[in-house]
Amino acid sequence: MSLDVDGRSVAQEAADYEDRYGVTPARADHATLLRMIEDLLNEGLQTLVEPFPETDREFAAILDELRALSPDQLRAKLVISGWLLRPYGEDQMRCQECMYFLVHRRWCDLPELNLPAEPEWWCRLWRI
Numbered sequence: 001m002s003l004d005v006d007g008r009s010v011a012q013e014a015a016d017y018e019d020r021y022g023v024t025p026a027r028a029d030h031a032t033l034l035r036m037i038e039d040l041l042n043e044g045l046q047t048l049v050e051p052f053p054e055t056d057r058e059f060a061a062i063l064d065e066l067r068a069l070s071p072d073q074l075r076a077k078l079v080i081s082g083w084l085l086r087p088y089g090e091d092q093m094r095c096q097e098c099m100y101f102l103v104h105r106r107w108c109d110l111p112e113l114n115l116p117a118e119p120e121w122w123c124r125l126w127r128i
Contacts, residue, residue, distance in 0.1 A: 082123050
């Protein structure tokens with residue numbers, strides 16, 4: 001049985017989303033996914049913003065972790081990728097400048113994430 005970041009089963013996590021939003025992350029539309037992400041982070045979900053992957057090997061290791069997740073493991077995706085609802089670091093990096101951010105769709109096109117994102121947000125998979 002696969003467990004999420006809180007030690008709950010993936011099925012229980014999916015059921016929790018279904019109860020709260022009427023849909024699981026895998027089946028949610030853009031607006032609902034945005035709300036799910038904002039709710040999780042505004043309710044105190046702590047993500048792994050450090051260590052920032054400095055090498056291709058470190059970046060690939062994070063991608064490997066994300067690939068192993070179910071599309072309904074939204075919490076784990078956010079935690080592992082270091083998702084934040086604000087710019088990060090000394091340079092105030094944000095999705096807007098990331099190579100994976102699709103401006104007109106407001107979407108992170110990194111296949112392992114494949115989530116809606118706002119221009120002012122950030123994650124540790126940020127790349128120019």
